[in-house]
Structure formats: structure tokens, C-alpha cells
Amino acid sequence: MTVARFWRKIPQRYNLVGTKCTTCGRHFFPPRTFCPDCRRNGKIVDHKFAGFGTVVTYTVIQTEPDNFSSPGPYVLAIIKLDEGPQMTTQIICDPKETKIGMRVKSIFRKIATDGESGIIHYGTKFVPVE
Amino acid sequence: MRDVAVIGVGCTKFGEHWDRSFRDLFVEAGALALEDAKLSGEKIDAMYVGNMSAGRFIEQEHIGALIADYSGMATRHIPATRVEAACASGGLAFRQAVIAVASGMEDIVVAAGVEKMTDVEPGASTDALTGAADREWEGFVGATFPGLYAMIATDYMHKYHMTREQLAQVAVKNHFNGARNPIAQFPNEITLETVMKSTMVAEPLRLFDCSPITDGAAAVIVAPLERAREFTDTPIKVLATAQASDSIALHDRRDISTMDASVAAGQRAFKMAKLTHKDINMVEVHDCFSIAEICAIEDLGFCKKGTAGKFTADGETALGGKIPVNTSGGLKACGHPVGATGIKQVYEIVQQLRGDAGRRQVENAKIGMTHNVGGTGATVAVHILGRV
Ligand SMILES: [Zn+2]
Numbered sequence: 001m002t003v004a005r006f007w008r009k010i011p012q013r014y015n016l017v018g019t020k021c022t023t024c025g026r027h028f029f030p031p032r033t034f035c036p037d038c039r040r041n042g043k044i045v046d047h048k049f050a051g052f053g054t055v056v057t058y059t060v061i062q063t064e065p066d067n068f069s070s071p072g073p074y075v076l077a078i079i080k081l082d083e084g085p086q087m088t089t090q091i092i093c094d095p096k097e098t099k100i101g102m103r104v105k106s107i108f109r110k111i112a113t114d115g116e117s118g119i120i121h122y123g124t125k126f127v128p129v130e
Numbered sequence: 131m132r133d134v135a136v137i138g139v140g141c142t143k144f145g146e147h148w149d150r151s152f153r154d155l156f157v158e159a160g161a162l163a164l165e166d167a168k169l170s171g172e173k174i175d176a177m178y179v180g181n182m183s184a185g186r187f188i189e190q191e192h193i194g195a196l197i198a199d200y201s202g203m204a205t206r207h208i209p210a211t212r213v214e215a216a217c218a219s220g221g222l223a224f225r226q227a228v229i230a231v232a233s234g235m236e237d238i239v240v241a242a243g244v245e246k247m248t249d250v251e252p253g254a255s256t257d258a259l260t261g262a263a264d265r266e267w268e269g270f271v272g273a274t275f276p277g278l279y280a281m282i283a284t285d286y287m288h289k290y291h292m293t294r295e296q297l298a299q300v301a302v303k304n305h306f307n308g309a310r311n312p313i314a315q316f317p318n319e320i321t322l323e324t325v326m327k328s329t330m331v332a333e334p335l336r337l338f339d340c341s342p343i344t345d346g347a348a349a350v351i352v353a354p355l356e357r358a359r360e361f362t363d364t365p366i367k368v369l370a371t372a373q374a375s376d377s378i379a380l381h382d383r384r385d386i387s388t389m390d391a392s393v394a395a396g397q398r399a400f401k402m403a404k405l406t407h408k409d410i411n412m413v414e415v416h417d418c419f420s421i422a423e424i425c426a427i428e429d430l431g432f433c434k435k436g437t438a439g440k441f442t443a444d445g446e447t448a449l450g451g452k453i454p455v456n457t458s459g460g461l462k463a464c465g466h467p468v469g470a471t472g473i474k475q476v477y478e479i480v481q482q483l484r485g486d487a488g489r490r491q492v493e494n495a496k497i498g499m500t501h502n503v504g505g506t507g508a509t510v511a512v513h514i515l516g517r518v
Binding site: 009030056057058059060061062063064065068074076077078085086087088089095100111112121123 | 253256257260264266267268271272273274276277280281282284285329330331332333334335379380382386
């Protein structure tokens with residue numbers, strides 16, 4: 001990913017800034033600039049998510065793609081944020097302890113590196129809520 | 131709208147063709163289809179080509195023109211159009227060809243599909259395939275394609291208590307069928323143990339739950355039904371063509387383990403053909419992963435949600451069962467050259483309806499269905515074909 005392509009999404013990736021439609025109240029993460037329910041009548045504003053959610057489904061990736069920072073198997077999950085939307089993320093935890101319905105909270109972490117000496121991409125991962 | 135028929139089909143052997151190029155593959159498939167329809171190239175009015183990612187796999191774009199050129203059609207300047215919808219590219223190319231003929235705009239049209247996947251390192255091909263999902267919000271955070279389907283499997287097994295063994299039976303059955311298909315990438319049967327002991331890729335999916343990286347091409351020729359007998363004694367009528375979309379990312383779906391686009395495309399196809407699932411003699415579904423076949427046969431209505439694991443383990447989807455599924459071996463055993471898969475599905479159903487399917491022939495096959503999925507279900511194409 002080029003620097004610009006990454007940089008323009010830094011607030012969203014680092015701080016879980018999504019959007020909200022003030023017409024119907026629906027929240028969007030990943031952010032959308034067009035409400036699929038209200039269409040042209042929707043008014044979209046930025047919304048910072050609280051960062052808490054619940055695991056909907058998950059897997060343990062055994063063969064990680066090139067450039068990813070995880071040294072071994074990692075937990076990939078779809079979580080439902082408390083505000084409503086669902087997102088795909090990694091969860092930092094013991095793979096054996098991952099469960100559907102588990103409560104998680106967001107944390108700032110390294111995601112990937114572009115090549116051996118390339119730029120490091122940071123973003124949001126999740127950890128179990130104690 | 132005019133009725134449309136398939137008048138010729140051709141397919142290369144699927145596999146790792148180290149000695150053959152992208153061009154070699156589509157020229158062979160096209161020539162086989164022309165020969166099958168006893169046609170010369172001068173009769174072709176237009177071409178639609180399904181291809182997912184020649185740009186990533188062989189650093190070549192502008193595939194429509196390339197194929198027209200090397201098939202000898204460029205001197206006649208016929209329109210040649212590339213169609214892209216990830217793994218559903220072939221199904222959409224077929225649909226475009228059918229629409230062109232049905233509308234009356236064109237008469238004799240080629241629908242082809244091709245993918246040459248082994249000219250890049252495995253890491254690069256895996257990364258190219260990730261482009262079928264949401265790169266920014268799935269791929270970027272570490273989702274791989276097996277990983278996304280694994281999350282569908284986790285959700286499904288949690289909700290419906292399908293066993294890991296029942297899921298494995300999809301691959302066992304598809305390898306059994308593939309071993310009876312001369313174009314299949316894998317000529318071997320496997321056992322439950324082969325699947326259960328294979329390498330874990332993304333829990334709960336193992337290597338033998340996943341379709342392979344494949345080179346291959348397929349082509350079919352469509353014409354107005356009223357003219358079909360000029361070219362063949364066994365025209366196969368297109369009874370329905372349907373297509374549906376859904377969110378690009380898996381996390382935005384209404385239900386993780388139901389592909390609503392499969393449900394919608396299936397219902398539209400049955401309505402157009404005025405048929406129900408009970409009228410279908412065999413179906414080629416998109417089993418890029420074993421769990422995808424489980425969801426597909428439910429979403430198309432062949433069995434109730436949550437029962438496909440038992441339905442499969444009971445042999446109802448095998449040859450001789452209630453509804454034979456993936457008699458070609460499916461994507462798992464026949465292979466999955468992404469852009470060619472949707473056309474190969476039509477090729478297999480036509481073989482079955484003509485009675486040319488050899489050791490995997492479904493007895494008295496009259497009506498067949500194809501189901502081609504892009505990504506994790508963001509695009510689905512469904513077709514119903516029947517003997518005339
Ligand atoms: Zn709205």
C-alpha cells in the first residue's frame with residue numbers, strides 16, 4: 001500500500017473513526033459517505049467509536065500472508081461494535097481461548113510492513129475485556 | 131426476448147500448465163468449442179471473456195482484444211469484451227452472451243473464461259485473490275480468502291452443529307466425481323482421513339477443504355434457439371439467467387453463513403424458468419471451499435438451512451443421490467482457474483444434458499443448474515439449462 005493510500009485513512013485506522021447518519025441514526029464502520037437506508041436524504045457525520053464489541057465469528061490463520069507482522073498463527077474475527085456495525089479485525093489472545101460472544105476492546109497495534117525495509121502500517125486490533 | 135441455446139462447448143484440461151501460456155489456453159478452448167458447433171470463426175458476431183486478474187497474474191490487461199486477436203477474430207473487428215466479477219467472471223460472461231443473443235443484437239456469440247495462475251509465486255496469487263474481498267477493510271487487517279470462508283464455517287458450525295467429518299465429505303465426494311472427469315486437475319479419489327489429516331490452513335478449514343490454484347480455459351457458443359439445429363443435433367436451451375449482488379465485505383452481511391445473493395439469484399432463476407428445485411437433475415455449485423458448497427445447496431433450496439452437512443454425509447449430493455452436486459468434481463477436484471470456472475460449470479451441465487458425461491453421467495438428465503460466486507458472495511450468477 002502506498003503512503004498516501006494509507007495516510008488518508010489514518011484517523012479511521014488508528015482511532016476507529018467511522019461515520020453516522022444523523023437522519024436514521026445508523027453507524028458505519030468501516031466508514032461510509034452514503035447511507036444505504038436513507039440514500040440522498042441521509043446526512044453523514046464523523047463518529048468516533050467507543051471501541052467495545054463482541055465476537056461474531058473467528059478463525060485462526062495458520063499461514064499468514066506476506067508482509068503481516070504476526071510471527072505465527074493469529075486470530076482473525078468479525079466483531080460487532082456496541083454501536084451496531086460489524087468489522088473484520090485481529091484479536092490478540094490465546095487462539096484456544098477465543099469464543100463466539102467474547103467481549104473485546106480496541107487497541108493500537110502494528111498491522112503489517114511493506115517489504116523488508118518498507119513503511120510500517122499501524123491500526124486497530126482488539127483484546128479480550130478482562 | 132428470443133430463446134437462446136448453447137450450440138458448442140470446449141474446455142482445456144485443468145491443472146498446472148507450466149509449458150503453456152494464457153494465449154495457448156484460450157485458443158485451445160475456443161477452437162474446441164468451434165469444432166463442437168461445426169462452426170468456422172467467420173460466423174462469430176461477438177465475444178465475452180471472463181477473467182479475474184490477468185493484470186496481477188500475467189501483467190496483461192486488455193484481454194478482450196488479445197483474445198479476439200489470437201483467436202483470429204481481430205481481422206473481422208468483432209466486438210470482444212472482458213467481464214470481471216472475481217471468481218464469478220465466467221458466469222457473468224455467459225450471462226452477457228445470453229443477453230446479447232436474447233435481445234436480438236447479436237446471433238452467434240462466444241462466452242469464454244480463462245485464468246493463468248501459476249506464472250506468479252503462490253504468495254502473489256493468494257494476494258491477487260484477496261482482491262475479490264474488501265482490500266481496505268478485510269485484506270489490510272490480515273484476512274485471507276481461506277480465512278474469510280473459515281469464519282463462515284465457524285459461524286455455521288456454531289449455529290447448526292454440523293460436524294467436521296460431515297464438512298469433509300464435500301471434498302471426498304468431489305474428488306470421487308473429479309476422478310471420473312478427464313479434464314479434472316486431480317485424478318485421484320481421497321478418503322475422509324485425507325481431509326482430516328491435511329494441513330490446517332485457517333481453522334476449521336484444512337488444505338483439502340480448499341480449491342487449488344489452476345490454469346485453464348473454457349468456451350461455449352450461444353445462438354438463437356430457432357437457428358440452433360443448423361449447428362448441432364443436441365442444442366441445450368438456456369431456461370434462465372440470473373445475477374445478484376451483496377456487500378463486498380463478509381462483515382456487512384445480514385447473516386454470515388447465508389449468501390443472500392445466492393438466495394436472490396436462485397429465486398430469480400427458478401421464477402424465470404417457471405421451475406422449482408425439484409425439477410433440477412444436477413447442479414454445479416461454487417465450492418471454492420467445502421463450506422461454500424454446504425451454504426450453496428441450502429441457499430438454492432435443495433435442502434433446509436442447517437441440514438446440508440447431514441444431507442451430504444447421507445450421500446444425497448453424490449452421483450445417484452437426490453440431487454447430484456458438482457459432478458465435474460467442482461472447484462475442489464476439477465480445479466479453479468478463476469475466470470474460467472463459471473464457463474466450465476456450463477460445459478459440465480451441457481455434457482450431462484447431452485449424455486456425454488461418461489462414468490459420471492446422471493441418468494436421464496433433462497435439466498441442470500450452475501451457481502457461480504464472486505468473492506465471499508458479493509456477486510452470484512445462476513443459470514438453468516435444459517434439453518430441447
Ligand atoms: Zn440513514
